Amino acid sequence: MMNIDDAALRNAGDSTTLGQVNDRLVQALDAAGYVEKSYFAVPDGFALVTRLEQIRPDGTPLDPPDRWSAVAGPLREFSLRAFLRALFTSNPGHFRILVFVATPHPFSQSDQEVSQEEATEWLNVGFNRLPDAMARQLYTRAYRMTALVYEFEQPESDDALLVTPGRLTARTHLARSGVLTAIGQEREDRP
Amino acid sequence: MKVPWTTCKKRLATLWFISAGLIFLIFLLQTIGGRHGDNPEEAWGWLLPTLMPTLSLMVGVFVLDALGKGAKIKQVDQFLYRLAFSLSAAYLGVVSITILAGPFAAMGATALMTQSNLWLGPFQGLVSAALGAFFMRSEPA
Numbered sequence: 368m369m370n371i372d373d374a375a376l377r378n379a380g381d382s383t384t385l386g387q388v389n390d391r392l393v394q395a396l397d398a399a400g401y402v403e404k405s406y407f408a409v410p411d412g413f414a415l416v417t418r419l420e421q422i423r424p425d426g427t428p429l430d431p432p433d434r435w436s437a438v439a440g441p442l443r444e445f446s447l448r449a450f451l452r453a454l455f456t457s458n459p460g461h462f463r464i465l466v467f468v469a470t471p472h473p474f475s476q477s478d479q480e481v482s483q484e485e486a487t488e489w490l491n492v493g494f495n496r497l498p499d500a501m502a503r504q505l506y507t508r509a510y511r512m513t514a515l516v517y518e519f520e521q522p523e524s525d526d527a528l529l530v531t532p533g534r535l536t537a538r539t540h541l542a543r544s545g546v547l548t549a550i551g552q553e554r555e556d557r558p
Numbered sequence: 559m560k561v562p563w564t565t566c567k568k569r570l571a572t573l574w575f576i577s578a579g580l581i582f583l584i585f586l587l588q589t590i591g592g593r594h595g596d597n598p599e600e601a602w603g604w605l606l607p608t609l610m611p612t613l614s615l616m617v618g619v620f621v622l623d624a625l626g627k628g629a630k631i632k633q634v635d636q637f638l639y640r641l642a643f644s645l646s647a648a649y650l651g652v653v654s655i656t657i658l659a660g661p662f663a664a665m666g667a668t669a670l671m672t673q674s675n676l677w678l679g680p681f682q683g684l685v686s687a688a689l690g691a692f693f694m695r696s697e698p699a
Contacts, residue, residue: 440664441661441662441663441664442661442662450661453660453661454584454588454593454658454660454661455584455587455588455591455593456591456592456593457591457592457593457595458661522595522596523595523666523667523668
């Protein structure tokens with residue numbers, strides 16, 4: 368869990384709306400490849416969920432189409448080193464889902480376990496866009512944008528398990544996914 | 559055409575024990591490296607029946623020879639020897655490929671081993687028949 372520096376998502380002054388914050392966040396996520404999202408309501412705000420993606424152990428996304436596959440695929444890198452590593456060591460699949468929560472209320476993570484299937488279903492059951500009434504609300508100074516990273520590991524021929532705590536920090540996940548860079552670039556591109 | 563049984567027997571044994579030794583070594587390193595996860599028994603349960611029956615047969619023949627109860631001088635049909643050797647080499651090659659192809663298998667290495675019984679089972683039958691004929695149908699010089 369990580370609070371994002373939302374200066375890049377705000378207007379100058381106090382005139383930013385939730386809709387504008389959402390638009391900038393969506394543009395940044397699109398630039399990082401996260402084109403599928405869904406929305407959930409949270410107290411006085413929203414939660415934006417991305418699609419489950421497959422990543423490398425260092426947190427960088429796999430190349431498509433493997434990136435969006437929910438099943439760990441076979442070895443595709445044809446090098447002796449990669450082959451020997453795959454032959455003699457375990458090769459679990461690594462997956463993650465990003466959730467961005469905009470709310471003025473502090474919250475904590477629960478200890479409830481989430482399965483990969485449940486987390487994957489979030490994309491299907493959430494709203495397709497931010498409701499207009501919520502989009503018009505002001506994103507005041509009390510608001511914070513928090514990023515939650517759900518990391519899963521799937522051993523070969525076994526079910527995926529939530530990794531708690533994650534192997535990588537939330538900041539590393541966001542940096543390696545390209546989201547932090549995209550948010551910063553979004554701020555630079557804004558007139 | 560006849561060929562010396564002792565020489566052929568040793569060549570077959572060399573093929574089997576060297577190949578099986580390398581396969582065992584790979585499997586051992588995989589188990590130590592965690593390749594088989596929390597269920598190495600399943601992987602070894604696939605490997606051992608694949609190799610041990612034939613290795614046991616060969617060890618038994620050599621033990622009999624060492625105890626002086628084996629055949630003294632024998633010859634074997636060259637075609638039978640070549641058949642047994644070729645089938646053995648091909649069988650061990652397929653077993654090796656099944657293991658080495660694990661990282662590239664879309665279904666996963668463990669599932670590949672399970673499915674390999676479809677082709678290794680009948681193949682092993684042919685190999686066993688050829689080796690059995692080789693070891694049993696020898697005749698005095």
